[in-house]
Amino acid sequence: MSLETVLSRIDQDLPAATERLIELLRIPSISTDPAYAGDCQTAADWLVSDLQSIGIHSEKRATPGHPMVVGHIEGDGPHILFYGHYDVQPVDPLDLWDRDPFDPAIEEVGGHKVIRGRGASDDKGQLMTFVEACRAWKSVNGTLPCKITFFFEGEEESGSPSLIPFMRDNADELKSDIALICDTGLYGDSTPTIVTMLRGLLGEDFTITGPDRDLHSGMYGGVAMNPIRVLTRILADLHDDTGRITLPGFYDGVEELPEEVLAQWQGLNFDHQAFLGEVGLKDPAGEQDRMPIEMIWSRPTCDVNGIWGGYTGAGFKTVLPSQASAKVSFRLVGQQDPDAIRASFRAYVESLLPDGFSIEYRTEKASPASQMSIDNPMFEQARQALSAEWPNPAAYVGCGGSIPIAGYFKDILGTDAMLIGFGKDDDQIHSPNEKYDLSSFHRGMRSWARILDALTR
Amino acid sequence: MSLETVLSRIDQDLPAATERLIELLRIPSISTDPAYAGDCQTAADWLVSDLQSIGIHSEKRATPGHPMVVGHIEGDGPHILFYGHYDVQPVDPLDLWDRDPFDPAIEEVGGHKVIRGRGASDDKGQLMTFVEACRAWKSVNGTLPCKITFFFEGEEESGSPSLIPFMRDNADELKSDIALICDTGLYGDSTPTIVTMLRGLLGEDFTITGPDRDLHSGMYGGVAMNPIRVLTRILADLHDDTGRITLPGFYDGVEELPEEVLAQWQGLNFDHQAFLGEVGLKDPAGEQDRMPIEMIWSRPTCDVNGIWGGYTGAGFKTVLPSQASAKVSFRLVGQQDPDAIRASFRAYVESLLPDGFSIEYRTEKASPASQMSIDNPMFEQARQALSAEWPNPAAYVGCGGSIPIAGYFKDILGTDAMLIGFGKDDDQIHSPNEKYDLSSFHRGMRSWARILDALTR
Numbered sequence: 001m002s003l004e005t006v007l008s009r010i011d012q013d014l015p016a017a018t019e020r021l022i023e024l025l026r027i028p029s030i031s032t033d034p035a036y037a038g039d040c041q042t043a044a045d046w047l048v049s050d051l052q053s054i055g056i057h058s059e060k061r062a063t064p065g066h067p068m069v070v071g072h073i074e075g076d077g078p079h080i081l082f083y084g085h086y087d088v089q090p091v092d093p094l095d096l097w098d099r100d101p102f103d104p105a106i107e108e109v110g111g112h113k114v115i116r117g118r119g120a121s122d123d124k125g126q127l128m129t130f131v132e133a134c135r136a137w138k139s140v141n142g143t144l145p146c147k148i149t150f151f152f153e154g155e156e157e158s159g160s161p162s163l164i165p166f167m168r169d170n171a172d173e174l175k176s177d178i179a180l181i182c183d184t185g186l187y188g189d190s191t192p193t194i195v196t197m198l199r200g201l202l203g204e205d206f207t208i209t210g211p212d213r214d215l216h217s218g219m220y221g222g223v224a225m226n227p228i229r230v231l232t233r234i235l236a237d238l239h240d241d242t243g244r245i246t247l248p249g250f251y252d253g254v255e256e257l258p259e260e261v262l263a264q265w266q267g268l269n270f271d272h273q274a275f276l277g278e279v280g281l282k283d284p285a286g287e288q289d290r291m292p293i294e295m296i297w298s299r300p301t302c303d304v305n306g307i308w309g310g311y312t313g314a315g316f317k318t319v320l321p322s323q324a325s326a327k328v329s330f331r332l333v334g335q336q337d338p339d340a341i342r343a344s345f346r347a348y349v350e351s352l353l354p355d356g357f358s359i360e361y362r363t364e365k366a367s368p369a370s371q372m373s374i375d376n377p378m379f380e381q382a383r384q385a386l387s388a389e390w391p392n393p394a395a396y397v398g399c400g401g402s403i404p405i406a407g408y409f410k411d412i413l414g415t416d417a418m419l420i421g422f423g424k425d426d427d428q429i430h431s432p433n434e435k436y437d438l439s440s441f442h443r444g445m446r447s448w449a450r451i452l453d454a455l456t457r
Numbered sequence: 458m459s460l461e462t463v464l465s466r467i468d469q470d471l472p473a474a475t476e477r478l479i480e481l482l483r484i485p486s487i488s489t490d491p492a493y494a495g496d497c498q499t500a501a502d503w504l505v506s507d508l509q510s511i512g513i514h515s516e517k518r519a520t521p522g523h524p525m526v527v528g529h530i531e532g533d534g535p536h537i538l539f540y541g542h543y544d545v546q547p548v549d550p551l552d553l554w555d556r557d558p559f560d561p562a563i564e565e566v567g568g569h570k571v572i573r574g575r576g577a578s579d580d581k582g583q584l585m586t587f588v589e590a591c592r593a594w595k596s597v598n599g600t601l602p603c604k605i606t607f608f609f610e611g612e613e614e615s616g617s618p619s620l621i622p623f624m625r626d627n628a629d630e631l632k633s634d635i636a637l638i639c640d641t642g643l644y645g646d647s648t649p650t651i652v653t654m655l656r657g658l659l660g661e662d663f664t665i666t667g668p669d670r671d672l673h674s675g676m677y678g679g680v681a682m683n684p685i686r687v688l689t690r691i692l693a694d695l696h697d698d699t700g701r702i703t704l705p706g707f708y709d710g711v712e713e714l715p716e717e718v719l720a721q722w723q724g725l726n727f728d729h730q731a732f733l734g735e736v737g738l739k740d741p742a743g744e745q746d747r748m749p750i751e752m753i754w755s756r757p758t759c760d761v762n763g764i765w766g767g768y769t770g771a772g773f774k775t776v777l778p779s780q781a782s783a784k785v786s787f788r789l790v791g792q793q794d795p796d797a798i799r800a801s802f803r804a805y806v807e808s809l810l811p812d813g814f815s816i817e818y819r820t821e822k823a824s825p826a827s828q829m830s831i832d833n834p835m836f837e838q839a840r841q842a843l844s845a846e847w848p849n850p851a852a853y854v855g856c857g858g859s860i861p862i863a864g865y866f867k868d869i870l871g872t873d874a875m876l877i878g879f880g881k882d883d884d885q886i887h888s889p890n891e892k893y894d895l896s897s898f899h900r901g902m903r904s905w906a907r908i909l910d911a912l913t914r
Contacts, residue, residue: 199675201675201775203773203775205773210737210738211736211737211738212736212737213736213737215736216858217758217760217762217786217788218656218788218856218857218858218859219753219857219858220736220753220857221753221758221760221786221788221857222742222743222752222753222756222757222758222788222857223729223732223733223741223742223743223749223752223753224733224736224738224742225738225740225742226742226760226761228692228760228761228763228764229692229693229696229742229760229761231689231764232688232689232690232692232693232761232764233689233693235685235686235689235693236686236689236690236692236693236694237693239686272680275680276680276681279668279669279670279672279677279681280667280668280669280670280813281667281668281681281682281813282811282812282813283682283811283812283813284680285679285680285681285682285683285686285811286679286680292680295679295680296676296677296678296679296680299679300679301674301678301679303674303678303683303685303686303775303777304683304685304686304689304766304767305674305767305768305773305774305775305776305777305778306685306766306767306768306769306774306776306778307685307688307689307764307765307766307767307769307781308764308765308766308769309761309763309764309765310761310762310763310764310784311762311763311784312763312764312765312782312784315821316660316662316762316784316786316821317762317763318658318660318760318762318786319762319763320760320762321762321763324764325769327767327768327769327773327774329674329678329773329775331674331675331678331679354739354740354742355739355740356737356738356739356740364772364773399675400675400676400677400678400679401673401675401676402675
């Protein structure tokens with residue numbers, strides 16, 4: 001039967017699919033709080049049983065933490081893996097919710113319907129878009145169009161401690177031709193996206209020590225070098241006047257955007273004034289010769305995430321402190337080498353330390369940027385399929401943050417990951433009153449049906 | 458009778474004078490801790506009774522806090538006021554003391570004798586040098602050489618909250634031709650000093666706000682201006698490469714040293730490498746064309762006493778914070794105008810704030826520098842008298858810190874203050890194992906006898 005029949009079945013089944021999602025949302029599977037460990041088991045059981053109801057062989061698999069759910073269905077053609085997570089964020093502060101976060105419901109907001117409740121968008125609603133697309137496909141065609149593996153974890157909101165070991169231990173089972181991940185968002189209201197660039201992250205947490213004890217600024221002020229003065233010079237000079245980062249070699253491996261991607265991004269007409277205005281800011285802070293959207297998606301950054309030294313309580317204490325500390329992080333892109341940048345940063349910092357000063361680093365992990373190989377034809381097939389469903393054509397986009405899971409699929413399994421999701425900026429994930437637009441849920445299911453069709457034709 | 462007779466009497470009476478000091482040191486008159494309020498009364502009573510034993514009409518005078526002790530003796534010639542304080546610092550951490558801080562004793566250290574106990578140097582021992590000089594003078598001559606007022610407070614270690622109101626309410630009684638204050642130190646071991654310059658202090662405690670909430674550095678990093686980046690630029694550029702402070706107009710009113718004072722300071726051969734080496738530092742941080750001793754005593758400074766912003770706990774949080782804060786203080790000299798410098802600082806800071814940023818100041822008190830008018834002939838008379846007692850001639854020196862009491866005498870009573878004291882750098886005032894060299898005590902008494910003689914001849 002045709003794709004159109006599957007899409008119609010999705011349309012007809014929307015009320016029942018919404019009911020199933022609401023049932024899943026009622027389970028308070030907060031992974032970070034041990035009090036909800038039983039609920040995480042319940043959510044995993046619910047998914048196993050739901051997959052089995054579609055005819056997918058599935059089971060709960062134990063880990064040292066919350067269980068994985070793994071399901072398989074055989075078929076011809078490519079082997080597709082779908083990843084999602086069934087755990088959710090905590091709900092405090094509870095008094096900022098307009099309803100019980102685990103008593104979800106459909107609400108009407110500004111003329112359109114939303115599913116309100118913890119996990120509605122992140123990630124139960126998104127996860128179920130794929131499951132429901134498969135259910136519709138199976139009920140129409142009696143089978144699925146290819147071999148599909150379902151892989152759900154219950155620890156994403158608490159750092160995925162069991163994920164890497166589980167992937168390593170079950171690599172043969174999970175290896176596939178493409179990993180689909182549904183945990184990202186639309187661009188605006190009506191432009192679907194495929195994330196093809198994820199920035200990496202390098203952190204440096206350090207303390208510089210000058211005098212071997214706190215000094216009285218009356219007795220020593222003027223003659224004794226103040227570590228805060230040294231630290232502020234170090235940090236201030238990390239950027240030049242044009243917003244460029246000054247570390248030698250920092251831009252080695254930073255690549256220019258492919259022309260087609262640059263054209264897509266220009267076409268998005270990113271309204272940086274609205275984006276910044278929404279958080280009380282005005283002018284873009286990055287390299288002044290770059291588009292603001294590049295500053296977020298494809299350019300490397302340096303930010304001081306924390307700084308402290310001396311007396312920080314109420315009133316005044318005229319101390320000339322012994323130490324000053326900072327946490328600095330770099331978002332990395334392209335082929336930037338975290339180790340080389342760490343070395344360059346440390347050489348720079350140490351070149352500005354006065355004689356007699358010392359420095360201590362608290363080493364932090366570093367990860368390079370991930371770039372999806374859009375040469376894999378599945379990317380363009382999926383992009384065309386998405387474009388057919390939504391008002392605007394789908395765009396390859398960057399993501400300023402780090403989604404380490406995408407990298408794990410590549411590094412551990414050798415599988416390309418394709419990040420496609422239907423969340424909106426105002427979904428309030430991780431915050432009170434989380435919601436998922438019913439249109440995201442509905443068009444999300446239809447999108448996956450189209451993608452399954454496109455990847456297996 | 459001659460000064461020599463008084464000095465001999467001081468020498469003979471040293472053991473008894475030491476016993477009296479030890480008696481006073483046994484009283485735990487810690488002003489900042491309400492548990493010791495009764496002991497502060499006891500110390501004041503002890504002083505009243507001791508002054509009366511010399512024939513000085515004296516009494517305890519109530520304040521909202523601990524009492525003042527005021528004593529008068531009539532006489533011809535100038536009216537001299539002597540100020541000291543009978544309260545002491547707390548003694549924690551008690552386990553770092555080698556003896557009970559309130560069971561004082563004479564100890565032999567490296568071949569010379571010290572009086573060990575809380576308050577031995579700061580300020581009971583110093584206070585008693587003057588009282589004992591008067592006792593010897595009176596017992597030899599039957600009277601004192603001029604009208605003398607004794608003025609002891611019991612709140613110096615807790616900010617002197619009652620001092621200004623008491624001075625205002627009793628101005629006529631306390632007004633005098635010179636106020637002698639014994640709460641400072643020698644230069645090295647054998648050079649007595651008269652402090653003629655005290656730096657002023659201007660504090661600025663402020664917070665700058667950029668984005669109206671903490672942001673995720675993945676989502677906003679690069680495009681959103683980080684307040685810590687703005688703050689470090691502001692603070693770093695307060696000094697230029699030569700250690701000079703860059704605020705427009707900052708050096709207005711900073712005066713060059715009188716030639717005779719400059720010559721005295723050069724003669725002190727200040728060993729800045731030893732001074733800095735003792736706290737683990739190497740190179741002087743101030744204006745590179747100045748002597749290190751000038752950096753401490755006569756040049757203005759700028760120090761960041763505290764800085765904070767963003768995430769400062771363990772591990773990493775990739776936050777782009779909404780706010781960053783600092784406490785900055787300036788030590789002022791000469792005729793520098795605190796109000797003008799505050800205005801210049803704020804104009805400078807605000808010139809570096811990006812559009813859309815805001816700033817909040819928590820206003821702090823400011824005090825200009827104090828400079829004693831060494832044109833008053835009493836200063837040179839005292840300097841000559843001190844020079845006769847000690848191995849090295851006495852020097853007019855600066856003091857990097859602020860001793861507000863000196864300014865109060867000038868501002869409230871119109872009385873010049875002369876700061877002369879016999880403490881040593883290793884007296885460990887405010888710290889465990891405080892001591893006062895017996896030689897400081899002995900020569901201190903002899904110094905005051907010589908000064909009384911010089912000022913009244």
